[in-house]
Amino acid sequence: MMDKKQLIINLASNIVAFSSSFIISFILTPYLINHIGKEAYSFYPISNNFVGYIAIITIALNSMLARFISINYNCGDYNKAKMFFSSSFYSNVIVVLLLFVPMLIFVLNIDYVLNIPEALVDNIQALFFLVFFSLLVDLVSTVFGVATFVKNRLDLRALFEILKGILKVILFIVLFYFFDASIIFVGIVSVCVSIFNLFIQYSFSRKLMPEFIISRSNFDFDIIKILLSSGFWNVINALGVSLLLGMALFLTNRYLGPSASGDLSLAMMLPAFITTIISMMASVLIPRMTKIYATNSLSDFISEVVFSQKILTMFTTVPILILIVFSDYFFKLWLPNDYSIVLTQLSMILLIPLIIHGNMWCIYSVNMVVNKVKKLSIILLGFGIINIFFCVIWLDFLYKSYLVIPIISVVINLIYYLIVVPMCTANNLGVKNNIFYKPILKSLFFSIIFIVFLLYARGYLLIDSWFSLFFYSICFGCLGLIAHLFFLLNKEECFNILKLIKR
Incomplete structure (x- = not known):
């Protein structure tokens, strides 16, 4: 305890x-x-x-x-x-x-x-x-x-x-x-x-x-x-x-100039902070996973990994969805003199894969805990080379656009983290390939429902100040967090979390 x-x-x-x-x-x-x-x-x-x-x-x-x-x-x-x-x-x-x-x-x-x-x-x-x-x-x-x-x-x-x-x-x-x-x-x-x-x-x-x-x-x-x-x-x-x-900023600077890389660097603000949240929370969960791996059975370790996976995705998915829906309001208020639709488009594209990252971070870290990172590392390097290849070919021979680099990176990113990571991790642990997919699918199903709800609710909102943006974000955040908690966790897990918070 x-x-x-x-x-x-x-x-x-x-x-x-x-x-x-x-x-x-x-x-x-x-x-x-x-x-x-x-x-x-x-x-x-x-x-x-x-x-x-x-x-x-x-x-x-x-x-x-x-x-x-x-x-x-x-x-x-x-x-x-x-x-x-x-x-x-x-x-x-x-x-x-x-x-x-x-x-x-x-x-x-x-x-x-x-x-x-x-x-x-x-x-x-x-x-x-x-x-x-x-x-x-x-x-x-x-x-x-x-x-x-x-x-x-x-x-x-x-x-x-x-x-x-x-x-x-x-x-x-x-x-x-x-x-x-x-x-x-x-x-x-x-x-x-x-x-x-x-x-x-x-x-x-x-x-x-x-x-x-x-x-x-x-x-x-x-x-x-x-x-x-x-x-x-x-x-x-x-x-x-x-x-x-x-490599996105470097390629944008080389192919599209410092002004375009300036837009991309600003659009990365929200994704960077969400990534920080995910990394920060994972850094809290991983030491406990490491200790259990060193002192407990494999079944206890897998249970802890799944529990950590649920905790991480529960606290990161809802903020990501809110930022995707309300990102234009954020940039208009934050950078009124430099705002353009470009910032919103880039930010939304870059936020999408983080929904998967919230599910995958703890699972990915398992391979470091058990010291089996060879296979995933080789595959990731291959995906990275493919990403650079398609970006360079597209920008050199097809069409130069500020959307090309983030879109290509996001697509390849999703394939790697949604398909490769959970299956390779399960293989490294010697368990069924689908053992980590139940929380992932639950969270993705919840995300679809919640983002539809947010888009519907957005049409009835007047957001013209920081107060109104924060107020609605906090209201929807609390609602989404509670809904996600009961949607993702079983009764025993919900009870344990509430009891721990109370203590």
Whole structure:
């Protein structure tokens, strides 16, 4: 019961952290656009995408680290857990030293890679350098962030996310108040937050796992081999994700120019926050799944996976549907000077696959927990290559449109996550292929009913202010959440959740 109580605490605290992050970005994004322009702003999410491309190199070392430390720690093998801890730290420091020069060369030649207005080249180079430097700082802090995962204290991580959001606001206010507006400020804030992250994560590590200290005597090349061999397929997986989901802004910039990539970066605002919700909630559920896998039977583990799948989809599906139906109102109120129907169209297209992602995230994570990611990684890489191939062929030889890239990506995305992921996961566990489909089909059936209801109700609503938009969204959100709860969960699961919330 205590574990489930901690689960609720983790969920609640992460929801608070996400809400604060959303509010901060909600206010800052239009402010940045008004001061530095849509074209300049578009290079910030592009720089983050390039950080993701570079981070793929480090995934082999870090993607399975929390899994190995958690399993060894929960099984009582503390010495081996400490070896993973120290070996990972020293390996990341070496990677940081190796990456610095190539990253610097890339930054100096960034105008050959991206379509950048001449007046912005120097600023974009500075932005990329600062964002890349923040990545290197984050790599050093990676191992310390494992502590909250191992101890299942993700409420502390959520508290830290709130503090990071407050720090961002303070830094932006100071910079914009005392200096002329510049996209470089985004990079400066990123570096400051990364340094703050390093110190806080180190503090959490010392508090939660004081016996875990960095020691050269615990460095072991065999441990690095284990991490690399287990994480190799996660590298392939990450490369596939980048090709399938992370190349849209880059391709739009190259083929359609910085203005089009500016529209796409703004349209990605809502999908990005929903993805953050899904990732955040999954990060709360996965440590518990990992612990049960290490200490319980396969049947208990599968039951926990299905329960986590239901919880995640229950809390994410309704917000996605509301955003799809009311996205035009959101953009008209949020960006009155830059609104166009393009933003609504792009946002709706990009939101659709997230209905499936909410169902699939925990199921997909099962493969990392059981350390069987090879098959899915190879398939995902193939899907990513197919996505880039069709996008390039279409834009080069058929028709250039801002809708081409997101539509192709969404179609391929749905095929992969709706068909490939659940069947491969079931196969890896040695269970029936359809074991995860009942909650998926229930949720999709509910989504059809609820979105028809929302479209019908929309015709009777007058939404002309933030108050009316939030009021109707909250009303429909509460109604949809309650309906989805009883539609998706059985009586025992509903009773357990209500009892846990009460406790």
